[in-house]
Amino acid sequence: MAAWQSGCRECIDHWQRSLHSPQQRRSQALSKICNGSTPVSKLIFLCIIGLGSGAAWSQDIALPDIGASADRLISPEQERRIGVGMMREFRAHDLVLEDPLVNDYLRGLGYRLVAQSERQDDNFTFFMVRSDDINAFAAPGGYVAVNVGLLHTAETESEVAAVLGHEIAHVSQRHLVRAVESMQKVSLPILLGMVGAAIAAQSAGNGDGTQAALISGLGLMQQKSINFTRDNEYEADRIGIHTLYRAGFDPDAMAGFFSRMRGATRVQGREQPEFLRTHPVTASRVSEAKNRASAIRQQPLPVAIQPQANERQFQLIRERAHVLNALRPNELVEFYRGQIAAHPNSSLEWARYGLGLAQWRSHQFVAALATLQALAQADPNNPLFELPLAEVETELQQAPSALKRLQRMTELYPGNRAVMLGYADQLIQTGTAANGALASGLLRDVLNRSGDDPAVQSAFARAAELSGQELRALEAHAEVALQTGQLIDAMAQLQRLLRNPKIDYYQRARVEARIAQLTPYILEIQRELGKTTPRVGRS
Structure with a gap:
């Protein structure tokens, strides 16, 4: 002890x-x-x-x-x-911001960089952490996390891409493995x-x-x-800047972001951001990043790759993540109103979007409806506006309008995870078996691509229950438990499912395979903790 x-x-x-x-x-x-x-x-x-x-x-x-x-x-x-x-x-x-719009944006940004990296075949998982600290990190297995606080602090999409490029380099060069001893x-x-x-x-x-x-x-x-050694950090900077440039982003963004973090801490006397504690930044490191960016600009980009930062989408996603992570969204309502009032001659779309979302989260549904409708009218069929607008319509007992809106979006964006999840959820809320069957059918395709997403599994479980697919619902609920860290609960659910006499050959094979994957984890916990847990294996 x-x-x-x-x-x-x-x-x-x-x-x-x-x-x-x-x-x-x-x-x-x-x-x-x-x-x-x-x-x-x-x-x-x-x-x-x-x-x-x-x-x-x-x-x-x-x-x-x-x-x-x-x-x-x-x-x-x-x-x-x-x-x-x-x-x-x-x-x-509950440390992961489980929002499909934010997650799809981060995944898309990450894989644009991976496509230009030295390990294009590696599998990566990009996710947003519910923390206001300014930080990002890479973890074993290709997991790359960005805190909401870092996204909200970034001023350009290239700055976020620079951080991602740096973390991708740590993974692709297996710096975690180099330091394993x-x-x-x-x-x-x-x-x-x-x-x-x-x-x-x-x-x-x-x-x-x-x-x-x-x-x-x-x-x-x-x-x-x-x-991470000093050499590994410099190597991640070097490779990250190269990846950043090849993906069409501003190669100066890495040095700019590092420099701004250091400057804000020094001038304002603030506590050092978590990012600088886990990624120590010296003046020489910033200078080297600037020199490298200047040198790489002399290299012509391939014809197929042109500057492609989407600042408008970045600003909207930044505010969405900030509002969804806020503990007191009503305070953000006043903040965004103040921003809009202070700039009467500017559209400030990002502030209006943040206002609409903050109003929605503060249960100011009538005000949120007006704010989001104005945005949707200016840019019809944008999922960032249409999906929260459907949520607000549902809260105001305007479900038919929300359903029609989301159905139209599925036709415009077939296969889009966020759109499909929104439409499926709306179908489930109608409470009819027919709509439950329709929702489960829509989600099967999403499951094939995003089966490791507990939000997708949870929605599919509810749709399957509604449409009478009891065994498929039970399997999906077990997946949710597994993916959210409830390992023993997941094992118990899988074992109960295996004992169900109605289970067919194919589902039995899937469940047995899942139990086989889960068993070593449960056994390890039993051995290390001496804990009484449900017996693993077939019952």
Whole structure:
């Protein structure tokens, strides 16, 4: 126990501003970790699973100077397992901004960069973290996260692309793998501290503290456990700027964003942003990024690639994420009104959009309807306007109008995940079996492309229930539990489904395959925690 306390101390001190009565909560945290009495504890073991027995694997990867020892320690498949486990934990604690419009934008931006990177065949998962801290990070398995705070602080789309390009470079060059030996030495103490602080916050009913612990913990892992070297950071800058330029963005954006973060902290005396703590930026690093951007501009772009930053869409998405993440959206109503009043001769579309969304989230539905209708009239059939407008119409008992609006959007944007989810949800709300069947049919295609999205699985489960597809609904509910970190609950649901006499051959095969995938995680938790859990395997 003393060793655990020592390992936790630094991390708990790092977050104690988020907590109350730190001493008491340290004790509670350590007790709960040892007893394994909270789902957060699984975070440790989800990471250890991938790191504990890596010597048996090796990968022949053509990358510069990674080293055979790192390849023996952790394989790409192990990295992916760690990333999947991290994502489940983030979702279990409501740390992921699950908005299809925002997520599709971030994914599209990310893959525009991946298409010009050195590892175009890699699978990446881009997601938005519900935190106002200015930060972004890369995690094992190709997971790249951007905090809402960073998106809201960025002034141009190229600045966001610059951060993404930097993080993509960390993944593509497997910097996480290069540092895996030092990671083994310090990741467990940091993870213990991170989980301890998270549990301490939970025991105090401090949801914000829990989120701060998990998010800051990952940042601290980057800084200390993963411990990117100075050379790795410069390499990520170099490759990121090259990718940025080839994708048609401003190559000066990386140096500009870094410089602005440093300047704001120095001049305004503000606390250093999380981004600068996990990505230390020196004057020489900014200067080198500027010089590299200047040099790369001398290289002609391929004919097929031309500057393509979409500043208008970026501004709208930036405000959408900001409003959806706000704890007090009514305060944003006043902010956006003030912005509009201060610039009477400017359209300020971004401010009007933010106002409409803030009014909607503040339950000012009549005002929101007027604001969003004006935007939709100026730009008909834009999903960013049409989808929230349908939500507001539904709140105002104008469901037929909302349904008609969304049906039209599915015809204009076939296969668009956000549009299909919006239309399916509206169909489900009608409560008829026929519309439930229609919704489930629409969502099957979306599931084929986004089966790892709990929002899609949840919508499909409700549609299947409504249309009488009981077994498909049960399977989808189990997937939701699995993807949101409720591993033991997911296993129990899958086992119940397997015992159902109505299950057919194909569904049985899917369920058995899922159980086989999940069993090692459950067994690891049982072994490490000594916890009584549902028996795994077939019943």
